[in-house]
Amino acid sequence: MKHLMIAFMAALLPVLPVSAEVSVSADSFGCIRDLTPVRGFFVGNLKGDLEATLKVAHSDNGGRYPPGSVVQLVPTEAMVKHEQGFNPATNDWEFFDIAVSADKNEILARGFTEVNNRFGRNCFACHVQADKQWDLICENDHGCAPLALTETMIRGIQKTDPRCEPQALSDEEQAALQQLQSLLEKN
Numbered sequence: 001m002k003h004l005m006i007a008f009m010a011a012l013l014p015v016l017p018v019s020a021e022v023s024v025s026a027d028s029f030g031c032i033r034d035l036t037p038v039r040g041f042f043v044g045n046l047k048g049d050l051e052a053t054l055k056v057a058h059s060d061n062g063g064r065y066p067p068g069s070v071v072q073l074v075p076t077e078a079m080v081k082h083e084q085g086f087n088p089a090t091n092d093w094e095f096f097d098i099a100v101s102a103d104k105n106e107i108l109a110r111g112f113t114e115v116n117n118r119f120g121r122n123c124f125a126c127h128v129q130a131d132k133q134w135d136l137i138c139e140n141d142h143g144c145a146p147l148a149l150t151e152t153m154i155r156g157i158q159k160t161d162p163r164c165e166p167q168a169l170s171d172e173e174q175a176a177l178q179q180l181q182s183l184l185e186k187n
């Protein structure tokens with residue numbers, strides 16, 4: 001009887017999933033500064049393998065980010081890596097446009113090649129410009145057209161994530177955020 005049980009269990013083993021899929025909800029995101037800073041952006045890993053994500057993020061010649069990787073430059077936009085083969089067109093990255101406030105996140109848009117940011121610009125169309133070895137990560141020297149935001153504006157946006165503990169802004173960051181505000185009002 002015992003032998004039969006073992007044989008039965010062994011027969012089941014091959015059908016168990018090798019790795020669980022990456023599931024993402026509004027609760028997957030929080031204060032951007034609780035993620036790990038890498039140069040100007042932040043990373044995390046929803047599967048707990050931060051080390052594997054950091055290895056690629058810090059690699060001098062790029063590489064493929066592991067499943068579960070979360071990458072953010074600003075609180076309202078995120079890229080999350082799914083299992084290999086999930087969406088080959090985007091190298092398995094899913095794009096998110098997130099409305100954030102102190103107590104909750106709301107996912108306004110999520111998906112693959114079709115997702116636009118709230119200014120109507122397509123995430124993938126910009127990120128696919130990155131040279132192949134960078135796995136759709138643009139930074140400022142991977143071949144993507146630059147953002148219309150200055151580095152100081154980006155720092156200011158990161159420091160004013162409403163989900164984080166308040167952090168003081170420098171005079172330059174304050175001025176940059178005011179400039180950004182008036183640019184947005186004109187558009």
Ligand code: HEC
Pocket residue numbers: 040041071072073077078079095096097115116117118121122123124126127136137138139140144145146147
């Ligand atoms: C107009 C082109 C453009 C659009 C549209 C765009 N991005 Fe980006 N994104 C960039 C560039 C360029 C950078 C790098 C900026 C820097 O580091 O100075 C960047 C940075 C990022 C980063 C940090 C990692 C990296 O690639 O450097 C993430 C994550 C990101 N964008 C997600 C998104 C998501 C999600 C959307 C859509 C909701 C989106 N982006 C739309 C051009 C774009």
